[in-house]
Amino acid sequence: MSELAWWQRGVIYQIYPRSFQDSNGDGIGDLAGMSSRLPYLAELGVDAVWVSPIYPSPMADFGYDVADYCNIDPMFGTLADFKQFADRAHGLGMKVLLDFVPNHSSDRHPWFEESRSSRDNPKRDWYLWRDPAPGGGPPNNWQSRMGGSAWEWDERTGQYYYHAFLREQPDLNWRNPQVRRAMDDVLRFWLDHGVDGFRVDVLWLLIKDAQFRDNPPNPAYEPGQPDHHRQLHTYTEDQPEVHDIVRSMRATLAEYGQRVLIGEIYLPVPQLIRYYGANGDGADMPFNFQLLNATWHAGEIARMIRDYDTALPEHAWPNWVLGNHDNPRVASRVGLAQARVAAVLLLTLRGTPTLYYGDEIGMTDGVIPPDQVQDPAEIRQPGIGQGRDPERTPMQWDTSLPNAGFTTGRSWLPVASETSVHIQNGDPSSMLSLYRRLLKLRRNNAALVQGAIEHVAAYGDVLTxxxxxxxQRLFIALNMGAADAEVESREGVVLLSTFAGRDGQPLRQGANRLAAGEALIASV
Incomplete structure (x- = not known):
């Protein structure tokens, strides 16, 4: 497998820093805490750690409002703490990826403070400023993804500025060459500090329509959906010019050797794959989020796998995501029994898998009392399912109360459930043991890392x-139903099953019984 890049061979693990491990009792996770848990990740068997934002920030959107792109927020530690974290990860054989948030900064970033100081400030064009509409009011009908208009009036200079998210998150003007150079300097700063790659936040939103035309209405909008679903985002996302920016980022990373560029892109597959670039000069991996919202049915998943694999250009490397900080946890979406099946699916599909912290122990969405809601997406649009606090609750390390080993203080969000690493650690039937077995099997079988995928089919509730x-040929069968089923197979040997006692057992030619909720991998 040496001909593959490390990010093609490896498995990525996402850490949400506020919720992974607190070292100083303030109830918020930090770099020292994360460093202390790196041996756990090495034992788990992951190859890279992706860290959500840790930059200085007013925390209006928990770090996705960056006030300084080249430093660490004191709540997480210092640059020296980051170096210690990265060095320890590298020493344990793991790469380190950072979240890069280039679409918008904080309104307290010095760039924006200069930009809003006057209309003739040199940094005025670093952001998107517009005069009111002829009759007054916002320049056009663009909607914020956090609710309401995306335009905020600035009394001092008599213009509106654009914010795709919160008003505290003004969008940068990526048509300005100075912005591009400044952001390139940010990439180089962290590459010089030993970072192995970046996950680029909302990559497909970086460029907006130069004419600032109104977005058309969405004919499929249904009452109760978020405000921004009222429109088709024809002029505020996926603009053709964004691909030049992606190529430029990729070229910068290439100067540092084998670094990886991953794009957060919520688009249908035909649009998504364009972000690989025409000649493989785009993002190394535009994130494939199909499993996050998939109907949990064998036929639907089979179609999804076939369509994605067929659509990928020859130079493109696939990837799959099962959970992240913006979507309900897999164990809550499909149930704990099927979360085991989902783990086998994720780690046996062709391409690089990304795990979300806590999914390896079957963490479920937390219940957040109204007076403890933190997420501005829920506070601004309550009751429509936009809140992300439930999937961001603290990692559950042990059985200590009330915070399961996450902190000795008051946790910033309540702990979600009673399971923990400690409870599952010595249990060979636990979710944690299953993930460890799967990751070890994947590492030791080239067919799972770089092999082709074929004969994707669904038979009732069974995906094969x-x-x-x-x-080497491996057969994967996943029973996504609540009843036992039969599956047709060639003769072989079970390498791993989610049901105890089946590993090492033979598969016979023809029909084989697959228990409800069972997933297996066999050599055939």
């Missing part, structure tokens, strides 16, 4: 496919 490479 094969992975093969240089004479």
């Amino acid at each position: 496919y094969e992975r093969h490479h240089r004479g």
Whole structure:
């Protein structure tokens, strides 16, 4: 497998820093806490750690409002703490990825403070400023993804500025060459500090229509959906010019050797794959989020796998995501039994998998009392399912109350459930043991890392496919239903099953019984 890049061979693990491990008792996770848990991740078997934002920030959107792109927020530690974290990760054989948030800054970033100081300030064009509409009011009908108009009036200078998210998150003007150079300097700063790559936040939103035309109405909008669903985002996302920016970022990373550029892009597959670039000069991996919102049905998942694999250009490397900080946890979406099936699916599909912290122990969405809601997405648009606090609750390390080993202080969000790493650590039937077995099996079988995928099919509630490479052929069968089923197979040996006692057992030619909620991997 040496011909593959590390990010093609490896498995990525996302840490949400506020919720992973607190070292100083203030109830918020930090770099020292994260460093102390790196041996756990090495034992788990992951290859890279992606860290959500840790930059200085007023925390209007918990770090996605950056006030300084080249430093660490004191609540997380210092640059020296980051170096210690990165060095320890590297020493344990893991890469380190940072979240890069280039679409918008904080309104307290010095760039924006200069920009809003006067109309003739040199940094005025670093952001998107517009005069009111002819009859007064916002320049056009663009909607914020956090609710309401995306335009905020600035009394001092008599213009509106654009914010795709909160008003505290003004969008940068990526048509300005000075902005591009400044952001390139940010990438180089962290690459010089040993970072192995970046996950780029909302990559597909970086460029907006130069004419600032109104977005058309969305004919499929239904009452109760978020405000921004009222429109088709024809002029505020996925603009053709964004691909030049992606190529430029990729070129900068290439100067530092084998670094990875991952794009957060919520688009249908035909649009998504364009972010790989025409000649492989775009993002290394535009995130494939299909599993986050998939109907949990064998036929639907089979179609999704086939369509994605067929659509990928020859130079493109696939990837799959099962959970992240913006979506309900997999164990809450499909149930704990099927979360085990989902783990086998994620780690046997062709391409690089990304895990979300806590999914390896089956963490579920937390219940957040109204007086403890933190997420501005929920506070601004309550009751419509936009709140992200439930999937951001603290990691559950042990059985200590009330915070499961996350902190000795008052946790910033309540702990979600009773399971923990400690409870599952010595249990061979636990979710944690399953993930460890899967990651070890994946690492030791080239067919799972770089093999082709074929014969993707669904038979009722059972999804099956094969992975093969240089004479090795693996058969994967996933029972996504609540009843036992039969599956047709060639003769082989079970390498791993989610049901105890089946590992090492033979598969016979023809029909084999698959228990409800069972997933297996067999050599055939």
